[in-house]
Amino acid sequence: MCGIVGIVDAGGVSIQLYYALYALQHRGQESAGISTFDGTSLRKFKGQGLVADVFSPAVLKDLKGTAGVGHVRYPTTGSNLPENIQPLNFQFQEHFISVAHNGNLVNTCDIRREYEQAGQIFTTTTDTEIIAKILIQEISTSGSVEDAVQLCMKRMQGSYSVVIMIDGVIYAFRDPLGIKPFCLGKIEHGYIVASESVAIDALGGKFLRDIRPGELIRMDGDGVKCTQIAVAGRCAHCIFEYIYFARADAVIDGVLVYDVRRTIGQKLHEEAPVSADSVCSVPDSGTAYAIGYAERSRIPFVESLMKNRYMGRTFIMPTQKERERAVRIKLNPIPAHLKDKSIVLVDDSIVRGTTSKRIIEMMRDAGAQEIHMRIGSPAIKAPCYLGVDMPTRKELIASDKIEEEVRRSITATSLHHISLDALVKAIGFDREDLCTGCLTGCYPLLIDGETANPRLVNFVDVTFQSRLESFEAETT
Numbered sequence: 001m002c003g004i005v006g007i008v009d010a011g012g013v014s015i016q017l018y019y020a021l022y023a024l025q026h027r028g029q030e031s032a033g034i035s036t037f038d039g040t041s042l043r044k045f046k047g048q049g050l051v052a053d054v055f056s057p058a059v060l061k062d063l064k065g066t067a068g069v070g071h072v073r074y075p076t077t078g079s080n081l082p083e084n085i086q087p088l089n090f091q092f093q094e095h096f097i098s099v100a101h102n103g104n105l106v107n108t109c110d111i112r113r114e115y116e117q118a119g120q121i122f123t124t125t126t127d128t129e130i131i132a133k134i135l136i137q138e139i140s141t142s143g144s145v146e147d148a149v150q151l152c153m154k155r156m157q158g159s160y161s162v163v164i165m166i167d168g169v170i171y172a173f174r175d176p177l178g179i180k181p182f183c184l185g186k187i188e189h190g191y192i193v194a195s196e197s198v199a200i201d202a203l204g205g206k207f208l209r210d211i212r213p214g215e216l217i218r219m220d221g222d223g224v225k226c227t228q229i230a231v232a233g234r235c236a237h238c239i240f241e242y243i244y245f246a247r248a249d250a251v252i253d254g255v256l257v258y259d260v261r262r263t264i265g266q267k268l269h270e271e272a273p274v275s276a277d278s279v280c281s282v283p284d285s286g287t288a289y290a291i292g293y294a295e296r297s298r299i300p301f302v303e304s305l306m307k308n309r310y311m312g313r314t315f316i317m318p319t320q321k322e323r324e325r326a327v328r329i330k331l332n333p334i335p336a337h338l339k340d341k342s343i344v345l346v347d348d349s350i351v352r353g354t355t356s357k358r359i360i361e362m363m364r365d366a367g368a369q370e371i372h373m374r375i376g377s378p379a380i381k382a383p384c385y386l387g388v389d390m391p392t393r394k395e396l397i398a399s400d401k402i403e404e405e406v407r408r409s410i411t412a413t414s415l416h417h418i419s420l421d422a423l424v425k426a427i428g429f430d431r432e433d434l435c436t437g438c439l440t441g442c443y444p445l446l447i448d449g450e451t452a453n454p455r456l457v458n459f460v461d462v463t464f465q466s467r468l469e470s471f472e473a474e475t476t
């Protein structure tokens with residue numbers, strides 16, 4: 001999972017890219033990078049760590065230019081190596097190219113092998129370099145970016161929202177199933193494409209619309225053009241964006257994430273009512289759900305766990321012991337709110353079970369009598385191959401357990417996960433237009449070693465446009 005942004009702005013782009021990446025920081029904390037085009041060549045800077053740590057005022061001043069791309073990385077493919085930090089930059093003939101990608105390709109090995117057999121070399125272990133290779137090869141023969149993007153869409157299987165800068169022109173495209181979010185906005189002197197609408201908001205810009213699945217957007221000083229490259233028979237928007245990944249204030253494919261989570265909280269009460277003294281969230285990921293639960297149940301919402309906001313992610317710590325210790329530092333229970341009380345504890349998801357088990361232990365130590373756990377996602381049963389960092393089945397606590405076994409393992413008084421039907425209804429799309437792979441083990445694409453749901457796979461009928469015509473995009 002990553003965050004991407006592309007900006008054209010007559011007044012310079014580096015500061016705006018920086019703030020946009022800041023707004024997308026939750027999508028990746030491992031590394032950050034910005035490339036700009038100064039009129040003759042690329043200016044670039046990237047490094048490991050958070051946006052605020054990677055870029056200094058002097059670095060941003062040096063990133064001159066009126067077009068640029070940025071990336072925050074949360075690794076799903078390619079290990080944590082400096083060469084894997086994006087944007088990836090290339091010089092080809094007289095052209096300067098910079099590429100940033102959010103998503104995960106599932107047929108990388110085949111394509112890479114084919115290119116290597118043809119004598120091509122790779123300098124990273126990311127799937128993003130494959131995208132760049134396909135694009136550059138086609139641009140060098142046909143000279144058409146539209147044809148190159150169409151070739152990408154024909155060859156690549158998986159999820160991809162991609163922003164490319166070629167000599168100061170920004171191109172953005174989204175896979176035909178629209179798996180990862182991607183949107184377009186207007187800023188004072190130019191345009192922006194970004195993973196989430198919150199990046200547009202951060203710049204005081206105007207959200208224009210989501211980039212359509214299979215669409216290519218071209219932006220430069222003259223405006224925005226769009227070309228529909230491919231059309232699929234359905235979408236497969238990632239359901240986990242709504243559950244956990246996106247910021248609650250983001251609007252993705254027309255749906256405000258906060259409202260989805262709050263509605264699920266209400267449904268959690270309807271599906272599994274319980275009497276309790278207070279509703280408490282696991283901050284911040286459980287808060288919108290807990291507010292919905294409290295509203296519907298009329299049980300007061302009382303913060304009983306305080307979050308240390310300066311602590312990094314516990315989820316990505318390498319060992320179980322480290323993750324357990326980190327939870328204690330990140331969240332502190334308030335004994336005065338817990339002693340002898342019955343609590344409804346609300347979180348977005350249980351993955352390995354480490355977080356919930358540790359939190360319940362801490363709350364009991366602080367005096368809580370009963371802890372009724374309510375979860376905003378159905379049980380997570382299978383890994384994600386399409387861009388969310390989800391562990392293997394072996395590590396997923398619910399992959400081989402029924403809810404009662406998970407309850408016992410995390411030591412909750414009671415446990416309820418929202419039903420898939422209620423979740424889908426809260427989002428508002430048809431179930432077929434969502435990727436529910438992590439919840440059902442049925443993926444919208446064929447994935448090696450996994451049983452695809454034949455009904456869904458057959459349903460994905462991607463048509464490629466034979467005459468590629470560009471139109472002025474709606475920009476008001």
Ligand code: AMP
Pocket residue numbers: 244282285313315316347348349350351352353354355356388389390
């Ligand atoms: P766990 O201890 O593995 O059960 O972690 C579950 C917690 O991690 C939940 O509270 C979520 O808020 C958070 N979480 C869920 N999925 C992810 C993910 N893919 N990356 C980072 N954090 C996650």
